Amino acid sequence: MKIKRRDFLKLSVAAGAAATVGKPTLNAFAATTKKAGSIGELPGEWKASTCQGCTTWCPVEVFVQDGRAVKVRGNPHSKQNDGYVCPRGHMSLQQVYDPDRVKMPMKRTNPKKGRGIDPKFVPVSWDEAFSTIADKMMELRKAGEPEKYLLMRGRYTYMRDLIYDGVTKIFGSPNNISHSAICAEAENFGAMFTEGMWGYRDYDISNSKYLLVWGCDPVSSNRMIPAAISRLGDVLDNATVAVVDPKLNNTAAKAQEWLPLLPGTDGAVALAIAHVLLTEGLWYKEFVGDFKDGENLFKAGAIVDETAFAEKESHGVVKWWNIAVKDMTPAKAAEISQVPADQIIRVARGMAKAAPNVAVWMGPGAAMQVRGAYSAMAVNALNGLVGGVDNVGGTLPSNKVPVKKMPSLSAYQDELAKKHSKLKKIDQRGSKAFPALKEGKPGGGVVTNNTATGILDADPYDIKVVVGYMNNFAFSCSGAERWEKAMEKIPFFVHITTNAAEMTQYADIVLPGAISKYEKLCWVKQKQNRYAQCTLLQPVVEPMWEAINDETEFPWMLGEKFAERGFPNLIDFLKKEFKDPETGKEATNSKEFTEYAVKYYTQDMWNGKDVGGDKINGWAEFKKRGMWNSDPQPYKTRWGGKFGKDEEKDGKKTTKGTVSHKFEFYSETLKKALGKHAEKHKTTVDDILATCNYTAKGELAFVPHYEPPFRYGSVQEYPFTFIDYKSRLNREGRSQNSPWYYEFKHCDPGDVGHQDSLQINPVDAGKLGLKDGDAIRVTSVVGSIECTAHLWEGVRPGTVAKAFGQGHWAYGRTASKDYAKAVPRGGNNNTLMPFDTERLSGGNVRNGGFTGVKIERV
Amino acid sequence: MPTVVEKKLRQSDCFKLLAACFYEPDREMFLQERLCDNLVSLFSSCGYVPAAEAARTMLVALSELSDDELKVEYARLFVGPFELVAPPYGSVYLEEKKRLMGDSTVAVQKMYQEAGLSLDVKEAPDHIALELEFMHYLCLAESEAGAKRQRKEAQRLNKMQTEFMTRLLGPWIPPFCENIRQGTDNGFYLNLADCLEGFIQEIILLHHPVS
Secondary structure (H helix, E strand, C coil), X not given: CCCCCHHHHCCCCCCCCCCCCCCCCCCCEEECCCCCCXXXXXXXXXXXXXXXXXXXXCEEEEEEECCEEEEEEEXXXXXXXXXXXXXXXXXXXXXXXXXXXXXXXXEECCCCCCCCCCCCEEECCHHHHHHHHHHHHHHHXXXXXXXXXXXXXXXXXXXXXXXXXXXXXXXXXXXXXXXXXHCCHHHHHHHHHHHCCCCCCEXXXXXXXXXXXXXXXXXXXXXXXXHHXXXXXXXHHHCEEEEEXXXXXXXXXHCCEEECCCCCCHHHHHHHHHHHHHHCCCCCHHHHEEECCCCCCCCCCCCCCHHHEEECCEECHHHHHHHHHCCCCHHHHHHHHCCCHHHHHHHHHHHHHHCCCEEEEECHHHCCCCCCHHHHHHHXXXXXXXXXXXXXXXXXXXXXXXXXXXXXXXXXXXXXXXXXXXXXXXXXXXXXXXXXXXXXXXXXXCCHHHHHHHHHHCCCCCCCEEEEECCCHHHHCCCHHHHHHHHHHCCEEEEEECEXXXXXXXXXXXXXXXXXXXXXXXXXXXXXXXXXXXXXXXXXCCCCCCCEXXXXXXXXXXXXXXXXXXCCHHHHHHHHHCCCCCCCCCCCCHHHHHHHHHHHHHHHHCECCCCCCCCCECHHHHHHHCEEECCCCCCCCCCCCCCEEEEEECCEEXXXXXXXXXXXXXXXXXXXXXXXXXXXXXXXXXXXXXXCCCCCCHHHHHCCCCCCCCCXXXXXXXXXXXXXXXXXXXXXXXXXXXXXXXXXXXXXXCCCCCCCXXXXXXXXXXXXXXXXXXXXXXXXXXXXXXXXXXXXXXXXXXXXXXXXXXXXCCCCCCCEEECCCCEECCCCHHHHCCCCEECXXXXXXXXXXXXXXXXXEC | CCCHHHHHHHHHHHHHHHHHHCCCCCHHHHHHCCHHHHHHHHHHHHCCHHHHHHHHHXXXXXXXXXXXHHHHHHHHHHHCCCCCCCCCEHHHHHCCCCCCCCHHHHHHHHHHHHCCEEECCCCCCCEHHHHHHHHHHHHHHHHHHXXXXXXXXXXXXXXXXXXXXXXXHHHHHHHHHHHHHHHCCCHHHHHHHHHHHHXXXXXXXXXXXXX
């Protein structure tokens, strides 16, 4: 905050002079015409917005009184959350009013970068900040190397197009890198190469008769939290709930069955369930089909003649049986996973009895493993076997949300931009070791965590200017310390963020980002309970400080500075392509632009066009309601050979979904994708799989199968297998500076308030001589952290569990113990977990017991 | 002997110049406008000895420190972007959860409004510079009323000062100043803490006369 007028420093009464009372010199105040006494007396108002504390993206309302946000609830119009929010929704109040927020643009004055080194930030004007950024970027264009600009995207809204594609591609870089692969890309892989959908599923749990939750905790994470919280009670009454998870999570604590498997053995348990369903003739015949003569030939260990079976909606069930299932008896799976064989059989029979009203809810725990791609496929294949796919009480795709597409950029890309935005990307996707087969396309997906490798090795080239928004890879990616080295190497880094964190430690310019839910205008889409939604994030309160909308205002302000430097392409694109759809006016500033752009994307839901779902009469009503609900998602939309579709565009033939157009137990789609990747690198699929750390050879590569878990650290030296899990209080990694985070930490089963706990089974603790509350050091092959031992039976002996979230060495007053000395509060799980990826999807590895640890008392 | 009106005017200036010290520093402007010299003479003329002593040391520090040193330290103490060493917001000290925009902040806003003022900067309403400036305004307004012999108005304004000082500003000054003292060895800000605390103690006494 600057002194606006020099007069403010003058004395009202000069020394020695007679006092004469003059007009007050005010700097921060102005005379008001507001009626006195109105503060604290006017009624408040519920204002619609959206919570982005997790990816449920709940439509919410915020109660605002005297310009102050005081309470949060679900949007009553929402068919997703029924008007309720989860604990995260409330916690956000402590974020918006966090005194440690970034308050103004700042620049680094200490050129030396590193952990514990004071960057010596000082405030700068917006003009200076953006001029500096534009100069640095334009230098790259002048040198003919715009590809050396990198955009790192963290938590986004759907206004992402503008900063992610718009800025990057018009500028001329291929390097728009998303955080997506540290989310759950391997989970999407499982759905893609069975049911042809690279995306998260919806779950019709209100109608489920059997709910098998696998590697997640729906009441605390995984995209429909308030809906799951309010429905779980009824589901427990009307259906059987079984949870596969090495740790007793919230849902498991309430469920009828808990299957605490050894981390990383998911594939074995899934195949064993399939084995029971097939050998006992319990598969859902209307979906999978049946033996032509009615006799079940699936006998343990026996090869079955493919021609004896007539499939309906699926493809390759017999092949799958022959290649991967026939030998995975419950007894064998029990030996591998430590889940009792009789429990596996019981669960399989229970599912069969409830079929087809069965939902297998797969979460990242089943997938985000070094060899997790095939586990994810195996778990999702069960949805096919019981016919729960696209069915009542099962798993569903999403209804369409009728939003506009981003306008074409090509008219605004010059030759340099066109050429250089097609160069190889810094995350090395599509290279032999990183197939990243999103949508079945080699190199189609992002390998977020490998970006650090690209930067460190300057491969394919060196990166010179980086902009990151709402991300903190130096904390949130496994092998976090690698990112510190990578960040040290970047010559110029701009961080747009609400709170300075580990990555900000390396920033040259810090820009204050608006807090989603309270200060941003943008939109997101999501689906739950059969309803898709489009919901607005809106500025329900005035930000206390000048914060910008990262995805819209940053591009605009940068575009203006580019134009001043003779490169108007970006600002022209934003002005001309995002005119106000109602008046046709071009925006004249970043706020207007933001509103016009949101209107542009969402217009079909409020401009009178019949797109189904809620009828909304105009933009004003849309803003007031804050959201649009689709019609309910119909069932069986992809039955009848519609799991895939061949398309032809510009003479190019492609397939959307599965190659066979059926639900694939034998994945022709994966066969094609892996084949393409192998061909590109002039090698075999076997070689690709070996390069990607898989053991499968031959036909096994194309079916859901069991892969033995990969573990860093020998059992002799690192006897405990580490389980990382997500706290129900983690708000996209931005809640650790909120006091409530610590006060209510005990709402995660096995956790203790005001403590960073490593949960350890009392039997193991006894062997180590550890007592509850002992300070301990946990060490893996890559790093060491300190935290507190908590003795708990909810983890099986030999495994230990810890919630991700604490351990910040650079953050605010509450999250870090001592920022100046870089002393963390608690320990970061990503210090223990080595850098690795599930390479077929690009997914960051954090599950599957890949980290061995040893424990010592401090 | 200064008159009552003159005394109030001087107090008003003390508040204003102290408020200025909590804005982003501009060394050249501070020196040109003799900020610290004026603080010294104001405190001395009011008989606020410890505050005057501290202001004298601030003056020395200001002449010795560079603009960059001042700016870096100012940011570290009061702006961030990481842990705020000395959060300059009342609510951090007055609210149980140390968040901003608590009930104490609403009370502060209500008083601003009652005084006919609204914020003209992008900052939380209970920032130290704003609260000090508000006291400057109330003192000035009181002296104006005094000069015009509007006794009731002067009393009303004095009562507002008592309420603001004893309930909303005074209570958080000691822990705030302690945070500065514990968190810096920068001569300007170290002594600013002493100066502020010394001055506020004197003002609190005025509003709580020893019986």
